[in-house]
Amino acid sequence: MNIGEVSKKSGLPAKTIRYYESIGLLPKPHRSEGGYRVYTSNDLMTLRFVQRARRLGFSVGDVENLLALWRDQHRSSSEVKKLAIQQIGSIDQRIRALENMRGVLIDLTERCHGDERPDCPILDDLADDETEDRFADETKT
Amino acid sequence: MNIGEVSKKSGLPAKTIRYYESIGLLPKPHRSEGGYRVYTSNDLMTLRFVQRARRLGFSVGDVENLLALWRDQHRSSSEVKKLAIQQIGSIDQRIRALENMRGVLIDLTERCHGDERPDCPILDDLADDETEDRFADETKT
DNA sequence: CTTGACCTTCCAGTAACTGGAAGGTGTACA
DNA sequence: TGTACACCTTCCAGTTACTGGAAGGTCAAG
Known part of the structure:
Protein backbone atom coordinates (compact mmCIF):
# COMPACT_ATOMS: atom_id res chain seq x y z
CA MET A 1 0.00 0.00 0.00
CA ASP A 72 5.66 -5.37 24.69
CA GLN A 73 4.21 -8.80 25.37
CA HIS A 74 5.37 -8.60 28.97
CA ARG A 75 3.80 -5.29 29.91
CA SER A 76 1.49 -5.17 32.89
CA SER A 77 -1.97 -3.82 32.27
CA SER A 78 -1.52 -1.56 35.29
CA GLU A 79 1.00 0.52 33.37
CA VAL A 80 -1.50 1.10 30.62
CA LYS A 81 -4.28 1.85 33.03
CA LYS A 82 -2.08 4.37 34.80
CA LEU A 83 -1.58 6.32 31.57
CA ALA A 84 -5.30 6.23 30.84
CA ILE A 85 -6.18 7.48 34.29
CA GLN A 86 -3.66 10.31 34.03
CA GLN A 87 -5.24 11.20 30.74
CA ILE A 88 -8.69 11.31 32.32
CA GLY A 89 -7.29 13.61 34.97
CA SER A 90 -5.88 16.04 32.47
CA ILE A 91 -9.12 15.98 30.49
CA ASP A 92 -11.09 16.70 33.65
CA GLN A 93 -8.88 19.68 34.34
CA ARG A 94 -9.40 21.06 30.89
CA ILE A 95 -13.14 20.56 31.12
CA ARG A 96 -13.24 22.39 34.42
CA ALA A 97 -11.26 25.29 33.03
CA LEU A 98 -13.58 25.54 30.04
CA GLU A 99 -16.68 25.36 32.22
CA ASN A 100 -15.39 28.25 34.30
CA MET A 101 -14.89 30.33 31.19
CA ARG A 102 -18.29 29.32 29.95
CA GLY A 103 -19.96 30.39 33.18
CA VAL A 104 -18.43 33.83 33.12
CA LEU A 105 -19.22 34.33 29.46
CA ILE A 106 -22.83 33.22 29.87
CA ASP A 107 -23.28 35.69 32.68
CA LEU A 108 -21.70 38.49 30.70
CA THR A 109 -23.80 37.86 27.61
CA GLU A 110 -26.98 37.64 29.66
CA ARG A 111 -26.29 41.07 31.07
CA CYS A 112 -25.46 42.57 27.66
CA HIS A 113 -28.54 43.77 25.83
CA GLY A 114 -26.82 43.42 22.47
CA ASP A 115 -28.37 46.26 20.52
CA GLU A 116 -27.22 49.46 18.80
CA ARG A 117 -26.19 51.18 21.99
CA PRO A 118 -22.51 51.20 22.89
CA ASP A 119 -22.77 50.41 26.58
CA CYS A 120 -21.84 46.84 27.23
CA PRO A 121 -21.19 45.00 30.49
CA ILE A 122 -18.87 42.61 28.71
CA LEU A 123 -16.37 45.31 27.89
CA ASP A 124 -17.02 47.06 31.19
CA ASP A 125 -16.24 43.97 33.19
CA LEU A 126 -13.15 43.16 31.18
CA ALA A 127 -11.87 46.66 31.86
CA ASP A 128 -13.20 47.20 35.35
CA ASP A 129 -10.81 47.30 38.28
CA GLU A 130 -13.41 45.98 40.69
CA THR A 131 -14.14 42.81 38.77
CA GLU A 132 -10.80 41.17 39.46
CA ASP A 133 -11.68 37.80 40.89
CA ARG A 134 -14.41 36.75 38.49
CA PHE A 135 -11.69 36.23 35.93
CA ALA A 136 -9.36 34.36 38.20
CA ASP A 137 -8.15 30.95 37.23
CA GLU A 138 -9.91 28.55 39.57
CA THR A 139 -8.52 25.43 38.00
CA LYS A 140 -5.68 25.15 40.49
CA THR A 141 -7.86 24.17 43.45
CA MET B 1 5.98 52.10 35.61
CA ASP B 72 -14.53 52.63 19.88
CA GLN B 73 -17.07 54.92 21.52
CA HIS B 74 -19.51 54.24 18.72
CA ARG B 75 -19.52 50.48 18.82
CA SER B 76 -22.80 48.68 19.25
CA SER B 77 -23.00 46.25 22.12
CA SER B 78 -24.41 43.67 19.73
CA GLU B 79 -21.00 43.35 18.07
CA VAL B 80 -19.41 42.55 21.39
CA LYS B 81 -22.15 40.15 22.32
CA LYS B 82 -21.73 38.38 19.03
CA LEU B 83 -18.06 37.71 19.74
CA ALA B 84 -18.88 36.48 23.22
CA ILE B 85 -21.56 34.13 21.93
CA GLN B 86 -19.23 32.75 19.30
CA GLN B 87 -16.71 32.16 22.04
CA ILE B 88 -19.28 30.27 24.09
CA GLY B 89 -20.02 28.13 21.06
CA SER B 90 -16.42 27.22 20.53
CA ILE B 91 -16.01 26.46 24.23
CA ASP B 92 -19.08 24.24 24.13
CA GLN B 93 -17.62 22.35 21.22
CA ARG B 94 -14.38 21.79 23.01
CA ILE B 95 -16.18 20.66 26.15
CA ARG B 96 -18.22 18.18 24.17
CA ALA B 97 -15.13 16.78 22.47
CA LEU B 98 -13.42 16.37 25.83
CA GLU B 99 -16.46 14.72 27.35
CA ASN B 100 -16.55 12.21 24.54
CA MET B 101 -12.92 11.34 25.14
CA ARG B 102 -13.57 11.13 28.82
CA GLY B 103 -16.45 8.72 28.35
CA VAL B 104 -14.45 6.34 26.23
CA LEU B 105 -11.48 6.47 28.57
CA ILE B 106 -13.62 5.84 31.63
CA ASP B 107 -15.16 2.83 29.99
CA LEU B 108 -11.77 1.50 28.95
CA THR B 109 -10.23 1.91 32.38
CA GLU B 110 -13.23 0.29 34.03
CA ARG B 111 -12.76 -2.77 31.88
CA CYS B 112 -8.99 -2.93 32.48
CA HIS B 113 -8.14 -4.84 35.65
CA GLY B 114 -4.83 -3.02 35.98
CA ASP B 115 -2.64 -5.67 37.50
CA GLU B 116 0.51 -7.61 36.59
CA ARG B 117 -1.08 -9.44 33.70
CA PRO B 118 -0.43 -8.16 30.20
CA ASP B 119 -3.93 -8.43 28.77
CA CYS B 120 -5.55 -5.06 28.60
CA PRO B 121 -8.78 -3.95 26.93
CA ILE B 122 -7.38 -0.46 26.52
CA LEU B 123 -4.65 -1.59 24.14
CA ASP B 124 -6.95 -4.19 22.60
CA ASP B 125 -9.57 -1.63 21.74
CA LEU B 126 -7.05 0.85 20.39
CA ALA B 127 -5.74 -1.86 18.09
CA ASP B 128 -8.92 -3.71 17.29
CA ASP B 129 -10.45 -3.48 13.86
CA GLU B 130 -13.96 -3.99 15.15
CA THR B 131 -13.90 -1.09 17.53
CA GLU B 132 -13.91 1.58 14.85
CA ASP B 133 -16.81 3.83 15.74
CA ARG B 134 -16.25 4.17 19.48
CA PHE B 135 -13.31 6.39 18.62
CA ALA B 136 -15.10 8.44 16.03
CA ASP B 137 -15.25 12.16 16.38
CA GLU B 138 -18.82 12.96 17.30
CA THR B 139 -18.26 16.67 17.68
CA LYS B 140 -19.41 17.46 14.18
CA THR B 141 -23.06 16.71 14.82
C1' DC C 1 32.92 51.64 42.16
C1' DT C 2 30.85 47.45 42.49
C1' DT C 3 26.89 44.49 43.32
C1' DG C 4 22.45 42.97 42.12
C1' DA C 5 18.05 43.63 40.40
C1' DC C 6 15.98 44.91 36.44
C1' DC C 7 15.91 45.94 31.75
C1' DT C 8 17.17 45.38 26.51
C1' DT C 9 17.31 42.59 21.95
C1' DC C 10 17.64 38.49 19.43
C1' DC C 11 17.58 33.64 18.49
C1' DA C 12 15.68 29.25 19.21
C1' DG C 13 12.39 25.93 20.84
C1' DT C 14 7.73 24.13 22.14
C1' DA C 15 3.26 20.95 20.14
C1' DA C 16 1.48 19.01 16.38
C1' DC C 17 0.81 19.65 12.50
C1' DT C 18 -0.33 22.13 7.67
C1' DG C 19 0.60 24.49 3.18
C1' DG C 20 3.09 25.00 -0.77
C1' DA C 21 6.86 24.74 -4.15
C1' DA C 22 9.61 22.03 -7.16
C1' DG C 23 10.14 17.95 -9.05
C1' DG C 24 9.97 12.54 -9.69
C1' DT C 25 6.78 8.16 -10.62
C1' DG C 26 3.19 5.29 -12.47
C1' DT C 27 -0.39 4.26 -15.50
C1' DA C 28 -4.16 4.74 -18.65
C1' DC C 29 -5.49 6.27 -22.96
C1' DA C 30 -5.07 8.10 -27.87
C1' DT D 1 5.13 6.48 -28.21
C1' DG D 2 3.61 10.46 -26.06
C1' DT D 3 1.21 12.86 -22.69
C1' DA D 4 -1.99 13.86 -19.23
C1' DC D 5 -2.96 13.21 -14.61
C1' DA D 6 -2.95 11.40 -10.09
C1' DC D 7 0.12 10.39 -6.74
C1' DC D 8 4.43 10.46 -4.68
C1' DT D 9 9.03 12.73 -2.97
C1' DT D 10 11.77 16.33 -0.06
C1' DC D 11 12.31 20.66 1.99
C1' DC D 12 11.15 25.04 3.80
C1' DA D 13 8.03 28.00 6.01
C1' DG D 14 3.98 29.15 8.76
C1' DT D 15 0.64 28.34 12.46
C1' DT D 16 -0.62 29.67 17.99
C1' DA D 17 0.88 31.75 21.88
C1' DC D 18 4.17 31.93 24.13
C1' DT D 19 8.82 30.57 26.87
C1' DG D 20 13.88 30.03 27.74
C1' DG D 21 18.27 31.64 27.46
C1' DA D 22 22.37 34.29 26.06
C1' DA D 23 24.75 38.57 25.87
C1' DG D 24 24.76 42.80 27.34
C1' DG D 25 22.93 47.69 29.04
C1' DT D 26 20.73 50.57 33.20
C1' DC D 27 19.89 52.06 37.74
C1' DA D 28 19.94 52.64 42.75
C1' DA D 29 22.13 51.47 47.04
C1' DG D 30 26.05 51.02 49.88
Whole structure:
Protein backbone atom coordinates (compact mmCIF):
# COMPACT_ATOMS: atom_id res chain seq x y z
CA MET A 1 0.00 0.00 0.00
CA ASN A 2 1.15 3.51 -0.77
CA ILE A 3 0.79 6.34 1.67
CA GLY A 4 -2.46 7.56 0.12
CA GLU A 5 -4.16 4.27 0.73
CA VAL A 6 -3.07 3.84 4.35
CA SER A 7 -3.96 7.46 4.87
CA LYS A 8 -7.54 6.75 3.84
CA LYS A 9 -7.70 3.50 5.77
CA SER A 10 -6.23 4.91 8.97
CA GLY A 11 -7.81 8.33 8.89
CA LEU A 12 -4.42 10.03 9.26
CA PRO A 13 -3.48 12.59 6.58
CA ALA A 14 -0.46 11.56 4.52
CA LYS A 15 1.34 14.66 5.74
CA THR A 16 0.79 13.58 9.30
CA ILE A 17 2.05 10.08 8.66
CA ARG A 18 5.26 11.49 7.20
CA TYR A 19 5.50 13.85 10.13
CA TYR A 20 5.11 11.01 12.65
CA GLU A 21 7.80 9.12 10.81
CA SER A 22 10.10 12.15 10.87
CA ILE A 23 9.82 12.55 14.64
CA GLY A 24 10.41 8.85 15.20
CA LEU A 25 6.91 7.94 16.38
CA LEU A 26 6.55 5.54 13.45
CA PRO A 27 9.28 3.27 12.06
CA LYS A 28 10.51 3.94 8.54
CA PRO A 29 8.51 1.84 6.09
CA HIS A 30 9.94 -0.01 3.11
CA ARG A 31 10.39 1.89 -0.11
CA SER A 32 9.48 0.90 -3.64
CA GLU A 33 11.92 1.10 -6.56
CA GLY A 34 10.71 4.60 -7.27
CA GLY A 35 11.16 5.72 -3.69
CA TYR A 36 7.51 5.50 -2.62
CA ARG A 37 6.73 4.46 0.94
CA VAL A 38 5.20 0.98 0.99
CA TYR A 39 3.10 -0.10 3.98
CA THR A 40 2.08 -3.53 5.18
CA SER A 41 -1.24 -4.31 6.86
CA ASN A 42 0.77 -4.47 10.06
CA ASP A 43 1.89 -0.92 9.55
CA LEU A 44 -1.70 0.00 8.96
CA MET A 45 -2.69 -1.42 12.34
CA THR A 46 -0.07 0.74 13.96
CA LEU A 47 -1.37 3.80 12.16
CA ARG A 48 -4.90 3.03 13.30
CA PHE A 49 -3.69 2.59 16.85
CA VAL A 50 -1.95 5.93 16.75
CA GLN A 51 -4.94 7.68 15.26
CA ARG A 52 -7.28 6.35 17.94
CA ALA A 53 -4.97 7.19 20.78
CA ARG A 54 -4.59 10.73 19.45
CA ARG A 55 -8.37 11.03 19.19
CA LEU A 56 -8.57 10.18 22.85
CA GLY A 57 -6.41 13.20 23.45
CA PHE A 58 -3.16 11.43 24.26
CA SER A 59 -0.13 13.51 23.40
CA VAL A 60 2.28 12.21 20.80
CA GLY A 61 4.66 11.40 23.63
CA ASP A 62 1.98 9.37 25.39
CA VAL A 63 1.19 7.57 22.17
CA GLU A 64 4.83 6.62 21.93
CA ASN A 65 4.58 5.04 25.37
CA LEU A 66 1.31 3.32 24.52
CA LEU A 67 2.80 1.92 21.34
CA ALA A 68 5.76 0.57 23.27
CA LEU A 69 3.44 -1.07 25.77
CA TRP A 70 1.32 -2.45 22.98
CA ARG A 71 4.33 -4.07 21.39
CA ASP A 72 5.66 -5.37 24.69
CA GLN A 73 4.21 -8.80 25.37
CA HIS A 74 5.37 -8.60 28.97
CA ARG A 75 3.80 -5.29 29.91
CA SER A 76 1.49 -5.17 32.89
CA SER A 77 -1.97 -3.82 32.27
CA SER A 78 -1.52 -1.56 35.29
CA GLU A 79 1.00 0.52 33.37
CA VAL A 80 -1.50 1.10 30.62
CA LYS A 81 -4.28 1.85 33.03
CA LYS A 82 -2.08 4.37 34.80
CA LEU A 83 -1.58 6.32 31.57
CA ALA A 84 -5.30 6.23 30.84
CA ILE A 85 -6.18 7.48 34.29
CA GLN A 86 -3.66 10.31 34.03
CA GLN A 87 -5.24 11.20 30.74
CA ILE A 88 -8.69 11.31 32.32
CA GLY A 89 -7.29 13.61 34.97
CA SER A 90 -5.88 16.04 32.47
CA ILE A 91 -9.12 15.98 30.49
CA ASP A 92 -11.09 16.70 33.65
CA GLN A 93 -8.88 19.68 34.34
CA ARG A 94 -9.40 21.06 30.89
CA ILE A 95 -13.14 20.56 31.12
CA ARG A 96 -13.24 22.39 34.42
CA ALA A 97 -11.26 25.29 33.03
CA LEU A 98 -13.58 25.54 30.04
CA GLU A 99 -16.68 25.36 32.22
CA ASN A 100 -15.39 28.25 34.30
CA MET A 101 -14.89 30.33 31.19
CA ARG A 102 -18.29 29.32 29.95
CA GLY A 103 -19.96 30.39 33.18
CA VAL A 104 -18.43 33.83 33.12
CA LEU A 105 -19.22 34.33 29.46
CA ILE A 106 -22.83 33.22 29.87
CA ASP A 107 -23.28 35.69 32.68
CA LEU A 108 -21.70 38.49 30.70
CA THR A 109 -23.80 37.86 27.61
CA GLU A 110 -26.98 37.64 29.66
CA ARG A 111 -26.29 41.07 31.07
CA CYS A 112 -25.46 42.57 27.66
CA HIS A 113 -28.54 43.77 25.83
CA GLY A 114 -26.82 43.42 22.47
CA ASP A 115 -28.37 46.26 20.52
CA GLU A 116 -27.22 49.46 18.80
CA ARG A 117 -26.19 51.18 21.99
CA PRO A 118 -22.51 51.20 22.89
CA ASP A 119 -22.77 50.41 26.58
CA CYS A 120 -21.84 46.84 27.23
CA PRO A 121 -21.19 45.00 30.49
CA ILE A 122 -18.87 42.61 28.71
CA LEU A 123 -16.37 45.31 27.89
CA ASP A 124 -17.02 47.06 31.19
CA ASP A 125 -16.24 43.97 33.19
CA LEU A 126 -13.15 43.16 31.18
CA ALA A 127 -11.87 46.66 31.86
CA ASP A 128 -13.20 47.20 35.35
CA ASP A 129 -10.81 47.30 38.28
CA GLU A 130 -13.41 45.98 40.69
CA THR A 131 -14.14 42.81 38.77
CA GLU A 132 -10.80 41.17 39.46
CA ASP A 133 -11.68 37.80 40.89
CA ARG A 134 -14.41 36.75 38.49
CA PHE A 135 -11.69 36.23 35.93
CA ALA A 136 -9.36 34.36 38.20
CA ASP A 137 -8.15 30.95 37.23
CA GLU A 138 -9.91 28.55 39.57
CA THR A 139 -8.52 25.43 38.00
CA LYS A 140 -5.68 25.15 40.49
CA THR A 141 -7.86 24.17 43.45
CA MET B 1 5.98 52.10 35.61
CA ASN B 2 8.53 49.70 34.20
CA ILE B 3 7.56 46.43 32.63
CA GLY B 4 8.14 44.43 35.81
CA GLU B 5 5.62 46.48 37.71
CA VAL B 6 2.87 46.33 35.12
CA SER B 7 3.61 42.67 34.76
CA LYS B 8 2.84 42.11 38.42
CA LYS B 9 -0.17 44.39 38.36
CA SER B 10 -1.67 42.90 35.21
CA GLY B 11 -0.77 39.27 35.74
CA LEU B 12 0.90 39.08 32.34
CA PRO B 13 4.54 37.93 32.27
CA ALA B 14 6.94 40.60 31.02
CA LYS B 15 7.90 38.30 28.18
CA THR B 16 4.30 38.07 27.13
CA ILE B 17 3.83 41.82 27.23
CA ARG B 18 6.83 42.27 24.92
CA TYR B 19 5.48 39.54 22.72
CA TYR B 20 2.06 41.21 22.47
CA GLU B 21 3.79 44.43 21.56
CA SER B 22 5.86 42.69 18.91
CA ILE B 23 2.80 41.25 17.18
CA GLY B 24 1.01 44.57 17.28
CA LEU B 25 -1.65 43.65 19.83
CA LEU B 26 -0.36 46.36 22.13
CA PRO B 27 0.85 49.82 21.09
CA LYS B 28 4.49 50.67 21.67
CA PRO B 29 4.88 52.34 25.04
CA HIS B 30 7.11 55.32 25.74
CA ARG B 31 10.72 54.69 26.51
CA SER B 32 12.89 56.14 29.25
CA GLU B 33 16.31 57.69 28.59
CA GLY B 34 17.92 54.33 29.14
CA GLY B 35 15.59 52.59 26.74
CA TYR B 36 13.25 51.04 29.30
CA ARG B 37 9.58 50.67 28.46
CA VAL B 38 7.50 53.09 30.53
CA TYR B 39 3.81 52.41 31.06
CA THR B 40 0.99 54.68 32.16
CA SER B 41 -1.95 53.57 34.26
CA ASN B 42 -3.91 53.69 31.05
CA ASP B 43 -1.59 51.15 29.51
CA LEU B 44 -2.05 49.05 32.60
CA MET B 45 -5.80 49.02 32.06
CA THR B 46 -5.26 47.75 28.57
CA LEU B 47 -2.98 45.01 29.83
CA ARG B 48 -5.57 43.96 32.38
CA PHE B 49 -8.24 43.91 29.72
CA VAL B 50 -6.10 41.72 27.53
CA GLN B 51 -5.24 39.36 30.33
CA ARG B 52 -8.88 38.90 31.28
CA ALA B 53 -10.04 38.35 27.74
CA ARG B 54 -7.31 35.74 27.25
CA ARG B 55 -8.38 34.01 30.45
CA LEU B 56 -11.85 33.74 29.02
CA GLY B 57 -10.30 31.80 26.17
CA PHE B 58 -10.49 34.47 23.49
CA SER B 59 -7.75 34.10 20.92
CA VAL B 60 -5.24 36.87 20.50
CA GLY B 61 -7.03 37.82 17.29
CA ASP B 62 -10.35 38.05 19.13
CA VAL B 63 -8.73 40.14 21.82
CA GLU B 64 -7.56 42.52 19.13
CA ASN B 65 -11.17 42.91 18.00
CA LEU B 66 -12.40 43.31 21.55
CA LEU B 67 -9.79 45.97 22.22
CA ALA B 68 -10.83 47.84 19.10
CA LEU B 69 -14.47 47.71 20.18
CA TRP B 70 -13.54 48.78 23.66
CA ARG B 71 -11.75 51.83 22.33
CA ASP B 72 -14.53 52.63 19.88
CA GLN B 73 -17.07 54.92 21.52
CA HIS B 74 -19.51 54.24 18.72
CA ARG B 75 -19.52 50.48 18.82
CA SER B 76 -22.80 48.68 19.25
CA SER B 77 -23.00 46.25 22.12
CA SER B 78 -24.41 43.67 19.73
CA GLU B 79 -21.00 43.35 18.07
CA VAL B 80 -19.41 42.55 21.39
CA LYS B 81 -22.15 40.15 22.32
CA LYS B 82 -21.73 38.38 19.03
CA LEU B 83 -18.06 37.71 19.74
CA ALA B 84 -18.88 36.48 23.22
CA ILE B 85 -21.56 34.13 21.93
CA GLN B 86 -19.23 32.75 19.30
CA GLN B 87 -16.71 32.16 22.04
CA ILE B 88 -19.28 30.27 24.09
CA GLY B 89 -20.02 28.13 21.06
CA SER B 90 -16.42 27.22 20.53
CA ILE B 91 -16.01 26.46 24.23
CA ASP B 92 -19.08 24.24 24.13
CA GLN B 93 -17.62 22.35 21.22
CA ARG B 94 -14.38 21.79 23.01
CA ILE B 95 -16.18 20.66 26.15
CA ARG B 96 -18.22 18.18 24.17
CA ALA B 97 -15.13 16.78 22.47
CA LEU B 98 -13.42 16.37 25.83
CA GLU B 99 -16.46 14.72 27.35
CA ASN B 100 -16.55 12.21 24.54
CA MET B 101 -12.92 11.34 25.14
CA ARG B 102 -13.57 11.13 28.82
CA GLY B 103 -16.45 8.72 28.35
CA VAL B 104 -14.45 6.34 26.23
CA LEU B 105 -11.48 6.47 28.57
CA ILE B 106 -13.62 5.84 31.63
CA ASP B 107 -15.16 2.83 29.99
CA LEU B 108 -11.77 1.50 28.95
CA THR B 109 -10.23 1.91 32.38
CA GLU B 110 -13.23 0.29 34.03
CA ARG B 111 -12.76 -2.77 31.88
CA CYS B 112 -8.99 -2.93 32.48
CA HIS B 113 -8.14 -4.84 35.65
CA GLY B 114 -4.83 -3.02 35.98
CA ASP B 115 -2.64 -5.67 37.50
CA GLU B 116 0.51 -7.61 36.59
CA ARG B 117 -1.08 -9.44 33.70
CA PRO B 118 -0.43 -8.16 30.20
CA ASP B 119 -3.93 -8.43 28.77
CA CYS B 120 -5.55 -5.06 28.60
CA PRO B 121 -8.78 -3.95 26.93
CA ILE B 122 -7.38 -0.46 26.52
CA LEU B 123 -4.65 -1.59 24.14
CA ASP B 124 -6.95 -4.19 22.60
CA ASP B 125 -9.57 -1.63 21.74
CA LEU B 126 -7.05 0.85 20.39
CA ALA B 127 -5.74 -1.86 18.09
CA ASP B 128 -8.92 -3.71 17.29
CA ASP B 129 -10.45 -3.48 13.86
CA GLU B 130 -13.96 -3.99 15.15
CA THR B 131 -13.90 -1.09 17.53
CA GLU B 132 -13.91 1.58 14.85
CA ASP B 133 -16.81 3.83 15.74
CA ARG B 134 -16.25 4.17 19.48
CA PHE B 135 -13.31 6.39 18.62
CA ALA B 136 -15.10 8.44 16.03
CA ASP B 137 -15.25 12.16 16.38
CA GLU B 138 -18.82 12.96 17.30
CA THR B 139 -18.26 16.67 17.68
CA LYS B 140 -19.41 17.46 14.18
CA THR B 141 -23.06 16.71 14.82
C1' DC C 1 32.92 51.64 42.16
C1' DT C 2 30.85 47.45 42.49
C1' DT C 3 26.89 44.49 43.32
C1' DG C 4 22.45 42.97 42.12
C1' DA C 5 18.05 43.63 40.40
C1' DC C 6 15.98 44.91 36.44
C1' DC C 7 15.91 45.94 31.75
C1' DT C 8 17.17 45.38 26.51
C1' DT C 9 17.31 42.59 21.95
C1' DC C 10 17.64 38.49 19.43
C1' DC C 11 17.58 33.64 18.49
C1' DA C 12 15.68 29.25 19.21
C1' DG C 13 12.39 25.93 20.84
C1' DT C 14 7.73 24.13 22.14
C1' DA C 15 3.26 20.95 20.14
C1' DA C 16 1.48 19.01 16.38
C1' DC C 17 0.81 19.65 12.50
C1' DT C 18 -0.33 22.13 7.67
C1' DG C 19 0.60 24.49 3.18
C1' DG C 20 3.09 25.00 -0.77
C1' DA C 21 6.86 24.74 -4.15
C1' DA C 22 9.61 22.03 -7.16
C1' DG C 23 10.14 17.95 -9.05
C1' DG C 24 9.97 12.54 -9.69
C1' DT C 25 6.78 8.16 -10.62
C1' DG C 26 3.19 5.29 -12.47
C1' DT C 27 -0.39 4.26 -15.50
C1' DA C 28 -4.16 4.74 -18.65
C1' DC C 29 -5.49 6.27 -22.96
C1' DA C 30 -5.07 8.10 -27.87
C1' DT D 1 5.13 6.48 -28.21
C1' DG D 2 3.61 10.46 -26.06
C1' DT D 3 1.21 12.86 -22.69
C1' DA D 4 -1.99 13.86 -19.23
C1' DC D 5 -2.96 13.21 -14.61
C1' DA D 6 -2.95 11.40 -10.09
C1' DC D 7 0.12 10.39 -6.74
C1' DC D 8 4.43 10.46 -4.68
C1' DT D 9 9.03 12.73 -2.97
C1' DT D 10 11.77 16.33 -0.06
C1' DC D 11 12.31 20.66 1.99
C1' DC D 12 11.15 25.04 3.80
C1' DA D 13 8.03 28.00 6.01
C1' DG D 14 3.98 29.15 8.76
C1' DT D 15 0.64 28.34 12.46
C1' DT D 16 -0.62 29.67 17.99
C1' DA D 17 0.88 31.75 21.88
C1' DC D 18 4.17 31.93 24.13
C1' DT D 19 8.82 30.57 26.87
C1' DG D 20 13.88 30.03 27.74
C1' DG D 21 18.27 31.64 27.46
C1' DA D 22 22.37 34.29 26.06
C1' DA D 23 24.75 38.57 25.87
C1' DG D 24 24.76 42.80 27.34
C1' DG D 25 22.93 47.69 29.04
C1' DT D 26 20.73 50.57 33.20
C1' DC D 27 19.89 52.06 37.74
C1' DA D 28 19.94 52.64 42.75
C1' DA D 29 22.13 51.47 47.04
C1' DG D 30 26.05 51.02 49.88
